[in-house]
Every structure is written in C-alpha cells, then in structure tokens.
Amino acid sequence: MLPMSIKIIAAGFRLVLAAGCLTLSGPAEAERAPAARTELDAFLWPGAEPPRRLDQHGDRLRPESLRDRLVVVSFVHADCTISCAVRVLDLDKLAQALPASLRERVTFLCIGTDPARDDPARLRAFAEGLVGKATRLRFLDSDEASTAALAAALRYPPAALPEPPPTILVFDRTGRMAMTYSSDPVDGPRLLQDLTVLETFEDGIGRPARGAGRDPA
Template sequence: MWPALKYITALAVSLPLWGILSTASVETQRSGAAEPRTDLEELLWPEAGGARRIDQRGAALSPAALRDKVAVAWFVAPDCAITCVARTLDLDRVAKALPDAVRTRAVFLAISLPDARGETGRLRAFADGTVGAGTTLRFLAGDAAWTASLAAMLRYPAASLPEPPPQVLLFDRRGAIAMTYGGDLVDRPRLEGDIALLHSFAQGLEAPPRRATEATPHPL
C-alpha cells in the first residue's frame, strides 16, 4: 500500500524535489498496472470504494475533485498542540500566496485524526478559529479505522495519538507522492516553489513540462 512512501519516508526531509524523481518514477512504472489507484487516493481512501470524506462545511470530497490538481496534505486534530496550529496557519499563507493560475490547480487537505467520537463540529470550530470560515483549506473528518490506517502508513506511533504526525505531503497533478516534509516549521518559500514546479508538470513527474520556461524550481 502506497509503495512510493516506503522510499520517501526514509529520506532526509531536506532533500530537494528533484531527488525524489527517479524513485517515484520507478515505483509508479512497476506497480501502476496492478494498482491503478493513485497515492493520494490510497491516502484518503485506503479501501477502494471506502467511506465518504466530508470537509468542515459538510461537503463531500470525491476523487474527481482532486483530478489534475497539485495536492498538499497534512494532519490536524481538534485539540492539537500549538505546533499543529502554527503549521496550519503557515499552509493557509502558502495557499493565499500562490499565483492565481497555480492556486486554481492546488488543493490543501487537512486530515483530522479524531477521537473515538469523531466530533466533526469540533473540527469545524478548529478550522474556523484557526484560519477563518472563508479559508480555501479543506479539513476532512475521519474515523477510527482511517486513523489507524494513516498511522500505519506513516509509521506513526499509536501512543502519540491524537497529537497528529508532523508530515506535510505533496502530490503531483496525477496524484503521485512527490515530496514529504517533516518537522514543525514549514519552509513556506520552498513549498510555494515546489507547488509551482509541480503545477508545470501536467502529466505528473513522469513527463516533463511542455516548455522549459514553464518550470519554476525553487533555487537550492
């Protein structure tokens, strides 16, 4: 399940985006025929045809809504610590800072690791209180089974729950995992540059941009 992440999580989080390309390409080519679902879909729906994902406004999220989008995903909890709040604020700033053409093709997904009661009302209160009701970020409520699946996928100790994992995950326009960032601080300029770069890869990382001038890699 989610083969590319097995390699990416073993890398230092300071590796540039280009350092991921060869591994992600090999894994996709090797397993694409057997596993047609994308890495992003496996993150959000570990079981094919699984439960609906509902955001803080009560709107359902479907795979179609993610098609041809650069996606950023990270993890929250309604009562998470200040570092989780700061991470969410940073990612809201990243979303607002993107150029219009890139912003319309980017989606930001905050995945909640709920308590056993799965209180979606508390998640909405957290979202509205942290980044405001008008945010473009989508906060997704889950359930105990999804939380367990995510913890296993990320190799996150169950004893550390409900405090969310620190990872921020970046997916290309074809739903393949492109980069994972760790730690409490979000390097906003770098993430903005990586999103813009992935935006230029219309067919995902396996195909180059149509024009070299469209790529805007963040300087190393």
Template sequence: MWPALKTIAALAITLPLWGFPSTAQVEPRTIPAASRSDLDTLLWPTMDSGRRIDQRGAALRPADLRDRIAVVAFVAPDCSIVCVTRLLDLDRVAKALPGAAHDRAVFLAVSLAGTGGNGTALRAFVDGTVGTGTRLRVLSGDADWTAAIAAMLRYPAALLPEPPPQVLVFDRRGGMAMSYGGDPVDRPRLERDIPLLDSFAGGLDAAPARESQPL
C-alpha cells in the same frame, strides 16, 4: 535534464526516507494498481472506505482532486499550538500561490483525533483558527482510516492522536511527489516548489513542456 526536473527528481528520490510506501504495498488486490493513485490510496485506503466530509459538511470525491496539486497535512483539534500554527501556515501558502498554481492547488488537512461525526467541533476548530473563508478542507477520520494512515507513514500508534509532523505534496496525477516536515511548515519552500510541480502536467513521470526558444 532541465534544472526544474533535476530539482523535482532529487526531492522524489528522498521519499523512502520518510516511510511512505508505494501504492502496491497498501492498496487491496481487488483494485487494479493502474486505477488508483498514491493520493487515492491515502484518502480512500480500501474500496469500502467511508465518505470524506470536510469541516463545512461537503463531501470530498476523487473527481475533486483530478489534475490538481494536492497538499496534505495532519492535525488534531487538541494536539497543542503546533496544529494551530500548521493550519495558519498552510492557509498562508494557499493564499500566496501565484497564477495557475493558486487555482490548481488543493489543501487538505486530516484530523486524526477521532472526532468522527462531530462536525460541529471540527468546524469550530477550523473557523476559529483560519476563518470561514479559508481554502483548506479539513477532514475528520474514523479509527480505521487513522490506523491506515499511521501504517502508511510508519507512524507509531502510541503517539496518536498527536498527528504526524509531515506535509505531503502530490502531483497532478496523484503521485507522491514531495514530503516536508511540518514543525514548522517551510512556507517559502512550499511556495516555491508547488508552482514548479504544477508545470509537470503529466505528473513526475512526464517532463514539463519546454518553452519554445526564439531563433
């Protein structure tokens, strides 16, 4: 087994400790398991899930995440300095990634504060924290989505709207790959692991292409 594959496999094996259930446990029976990824299930838990709109008013669609490394964290505009530093750290990681990983990675932050349609407040929070040019897309969730996420992560509802202290990373096929603590964000590890994960073009189910070796 290649060293890179060993690293990713070891990370994937630890995921159940974080309480993130398999896709089959959370997606509706009316949706074939093969047609939805872990990332789809997190962002659109059911077939009738509402539109996901970011802080700029742009809709997020499943097609926007195809063949991308997706990094998902959780914030709330009034959750304390922790959410401010979390956004700042993720913004720095997004800017620091090299080459293809920089272009392929998508950074999402889900607000569980119940801001709903108050896009003005969400945009003011994001722009005031990381600026208008950030690559982060911050999405506000309604009560149903917040409840679904809390259930998936086994996060106590009594702690809401304080967001879960997790950073989730999904491979290029939308499979759950890695989970990190978010207090604080481990920037060096993310900056190292995202390019490594990007080398798995077929997701963690397929080994990365081996470079040809000179004879």
C-alpha cells in the same frame, strides 16, 4: 527538473505505503484496482470500505474533484498542540498567498486524526476559530481504520495519536506522491517554489515538464 532527492523521497514513501497495506503499484494490483485509482486515492480512501471523508462544512470529498490538481495533505485534530496549530496557520497563509496562476490549481487537505471526537462540526469550529471562515483549507474527518492505515503508511507511532504527524505531503497532477516535508515550521517559500515547479509537470513528475525540449522563441 525536480531534484533527485525529491524522487528518492517519493520512491521511499511508496515503499512505506506498501508496508502499511496501501499497496499502490504492481501488475496484480493494477488488474484489481479501478483504472482511475491513483496513489492519492489509495492514501485518502484506504481499505475495502473507505471513509466518506466529509469536510468541515459537511461536504463530501470526491476523488474526481482532485483530478489534475496539486494536492497538499497535512494532519490535524481539534485539540492539537501549538506546533500543529502553527502548521495550520502557515498553510493557510500560504494558500492565501498563492499567485493567481496557482490558486485554482492547488487543493489543501487537513486530515483529522481523532475519529472518536472530531466530526465535521467540531472541525469546523476549530477551523473557523483558528483561520476563519474564508480559509482555503479543507478539514476532513476520518474513522479508526483509515487513521490507523495512514499512521502505518507514515510509520507514525500509533501511541502518539491523536496528536497528528508533523508531516506534509504533496501529490502531483496525476495523483502521484511527489514530495514530503517533515519539519516545523512550514517553509512557505520553499513549498511555494516546489508547487510552482511541480505544476509544470502536466503528466506527473516522471514525464517532461511543460515547455521541456522546446526551442526558445
């Protein structure tokens, strides 16, 4: 069972999303939004005209590619400070070290926070120079409107941009925000432990985990 603190953090984050004009729940919103739209969708593709979200290879990120997967979201830009670069290195190390049972279950997204400069080509040069061509991290471009919306959702001061928020978010297999981490350096062992537990919640953290309630063999 996930710690109560994680549930409280996730609930609080959903309230922040609402304050940042990324309302994710409620009967009225459910009627207007497509049935398949998740909290993750609303976070990555906010607004009436959502960004295309191209990665460092020029490939378009699509919502369906994230279905039934754990998604780790962080933030970056090509001229970010040492702490940001170290965060990327830590996440790349974690992505490479995932056990086989998790390797194809987790997607790592690094969202750009400098839309005026960081196109896919520049993000690719940054990624390959820092973590190499074989990295499992996807570096995504952005636009001004979505970057402003993400900053508002995270309560991150706009004046601090384009320096990215020192925040890591984890979404569960239903696209629901499950965990948030806000300190450097990345606690790799803890994040790996949390991902391992979270993967067992096939229907999201609000439903029983795999094997829960079953009699031991």
